[in-house]
Amino acid sequence: MLLLSHDDPLPLERPRRFAVAGPAGAGKSTLAERLCGLLGVPFTQFESFYHAPGWTVRETWREDVLAFAARPEWAIEWQGEEVRERLTARTQVLVWLDHPRAMTVGRTLVRTVKRRFGHGTPIPGGNVEGPLWTFFTSPHHILKEAWAGHPTIRARVRRVITENRHPDLVVVRLRGQRQVERWLAGPFADAV
Template sequence: MKIVGPGSRLPQQVQRIAVVGPTGSGKTTLARSLATSFALPCVELDSLFHGPNWVPRETFLQEVTDFIAKEQWVTEWQYKVARPLLLARATTLVWLDLPTGRVQTQLWRRTFRRWATHEELWHGNREPGLRVLLSRSDNSILWWGWKHRNALRGLPLVVQEMARGAGIPQSHLDGLVIVHLRTNKQVHDWLRLQDLPMPHSA
């Protein structure tokens, strides 16, 4: 496992990238930017997981498996049941390890913009009412984001333990590159180094 910073360049032949970070860190936005610039297949995992009325789709894992069987792709590294599958295929993890305050600000702004505009998310779903959003319930993305804000702080250890539990060979981890980005400025600097345009926040 090789950990690099914002001064690193992606390999000339980009392969399979998973963007890592807590809810609200900008995973999907960055994944879309990378997909556009490198002409990589991209899927938003939330769109595979959430069916109408927020009911989890039974085809989720099969669709993830089919997508990551491709030679090249980019997506987010999320969902506990999907992360081992993604890890076993990814060649690069881009780790958005941003300050908690910044992530929470982005999450609240995004959530209330979606709520205020009644933006359709996936399969007809929209953000729930304020009573749910402001509750201490896992049905609130705001509460979920706060509760799990530090889950990926020690990503290299998380990766090692997950690989061990999933039977992912050490040889795969030895070739894995983790791009560690700690601020939005570092994200932008890293994108400039790849000669990529800055992503616009979703």
């Protein structure tokens, strides 16, 4: 297991499988899509495997994610508790978006407002964000989950690092958008 920063060179020659970890609002989907574009492979958003219409869960989502991970090249969000370990086993580089909590919650707020008013990235399955006032009535409102989930994701990534069950895995920790951009332009570009 190797933990790198935004300026450290990647020790792999032409890495081809990337997972992007981070809490809601960290930019997982955005970065995974950018990585796919730079790798020249199609992007598939993780939530498209999971969400069906009416916020239901697709019955085949686990099998679909694992079939995706069996491909030789990809970048995807590091999600799905039931498949995370197997996804990690196939990942060469885990990009950890360890941004400050205020930043990720702020981004989640902006994204939620944009989606609610018909702008921004649509939610897979044709789902729509609930009314903004549900922040006060729903314990599972996305903003509450973004706040509460921040330390959970950090703990999950740290567990992967400390348990070291994937000795060939490279973890790149990025804190803030400037580090993301520097990593993309530097170590990532140099490796691929």
